Each structure stands twice: as C-alpha cells, then as structure tokens.
Amino acid sequence: MSEPLVRLTAITKTYRAGEVDVPVLRGIDLTIDAGAHVAIMGRSGSGKSTLMNILGCLDQPSSGHYVLDGRDVSGLPDDAVSAIRGRTIGFVFQQFHLLPGRTVLENVELPMEYQEVPADERRARAAALLERVGLGHRLRHRPHQLSGGERQRVAIARSLANQPRLLLADEPTGALDSKASAVILDLFAELHAETGVTLVVVTHDDAVGAAAQRRVHVSDGRVVEG
Numbered sequence: 001m002s003e004p005l006v007r008l009t010a011i012t013k014t015y016r017a018g019e020v021d022v023p024v025l026r027g028i029d030l031t032i033d034a035g036a037h038v039a040i041m042g043r044s045g046s047g048k049s050t051l052m053n054i055l056g057c058l059d060q061p062s063s064g065h066y067v068l069d070g071r072d073v074s075g076l077p078d079d080a081v082s083a084i085r086g087r088t089i090g091f092v093f094q095q096f097h098l099l100p101g102r103t104v105l106e107n108v109e110l111p112m113e114y115q116e117v118p119a120d121e122r123r124a125r126a127a128a129l130l131e132r133v134g135l136g137h138r139l140r141h142r143p144h145q146l147s148g149g150e151r152q153r154v155a156i157a158r159s160l161a162n163q164p165r166l167l168l169a170d171e172p173t174g175a176l177d178s179k180a181s182a183v184i185l186d187l188f189a190e191l192h193a194e195t196g197v198t199l200v201v202v203t204h205d206d207a208v209g210a211a212a213q214r215r216v217h218v219s220d221g222r223v224v225e226g
Helices: 048-055 078-088 104-114 119-132 148-159 178-195 206-210
Strands: 006-017 020-032 037-041 063-068 089-093 166-170 198-203 214-219 222-225
Touching (some): 020 048, 037 206, 048 198, 089 148
Parallel strands (some): 089 166, 166 198
Antiparallel strands (some): 006 020, 214 222
16 A cells, blocks of 8 residues: 555644643644545634645644655755745645736746746746636736636646645635636646646535545544544
C-alpha cells in the first residue's frame, strides 16, 4: 500500500492571548491519500481553518508531526517550508486574493514567477489554464472587470499553475451566489478527475461537502468523524 500524501499525527495548535493559552487543535490524526477529494467540515470556531493553514504549510503546529509527500514538514525552517509549499501546494481562497493591478493572465503567471519558470512557458501555461476554466477570452482583463464567479475561476487557474500535488480550497464558494457556486463545484470535479490532484476543500456548506468523496468533520479542535 502506498504512503498517504498527507499524514497528521497528534497535531495540536495553541495560541497565546495575553496571559492565556488558547488551544485550537487538540490532537488531530488524519491521513489523506493521493488523488482524494476531501471536504473538511465544521462550524465557525471548530478549528477547520487552523487545520487548513497547517495542511498548507502556512502555519506550524505547536506539537505533533505533519508528513507531506513523504517528508516531515513540522519544525522545518521557514525557507524550507516555503520552498515545499511553492512546489507542492496550490491555494484557492474565499476572497480570491487576485492582484488588482495585474491582468488575469499575469495573476495566473505569478506563482510560476516565484518558481523561476521561464517567461514564455509561464505565459503559455497560464493561457492554457485560463482557457481550461473558460476564461480564454479574458486574458487582458483586470480582476475588477470580472464577476465573482469569474474571479474564482481565475484563482483556480492560478492555484494549478505550478502543477501542485495538493490543492487546498478555503470556503471557495462562500462569496458566490448559488449559480456561480454550482459552476465552481462542477469545475473542481472536472479538474480533479482530469489532473488527479489531491483536493481538500474546507467548508461549512453541506452542498460543497456533498460533492466530495470523503467528509472529515472537525469539532472543538478534534476530528469527530471521517
């Protein structure tokens, strides 16, 4: 049996608020196989966003071990974690996080700039990704000229720019209406089937959770099922 892409063992996260320790994650054990489509679900304050930040190497656990693609990334220095994150993980956020001063094409190119992909290859790959998400006719537009659903499709294209093994989406339909949300869910399903990327969606939306192959429920900083 192959090793899971993600293995969390006894993960805790505690924040300091003045004189008080505030535990957010309380011993998370979780494995995610390569190629899986998983929804991490829970109410506001359950710890699911903190869990996503640790999965995305945006934050370090207070204790425990996180093995990503065969390497223990918990406790690594920041530059090593940043390098792994840039090569291995793509992100989609609720509020898109597109740069307003850049065109749609330039926004999708950005992660490849950090990985020093040659300019011609960057442009070609970004254009192909935008064509794949149905925005090949919008390459020169700025984010403010797009609808919310279109901006999220740009963000999805950008998340795939460096051909990540793990794609993390944090409430990806939270800022969209029901019609745009359905388009995004269909697009995720198609891209997951086509690319085989491991897709982890953090959500409180039952419809988004129902689209996943597996649902992991988090409550009070613990995995309660899944």
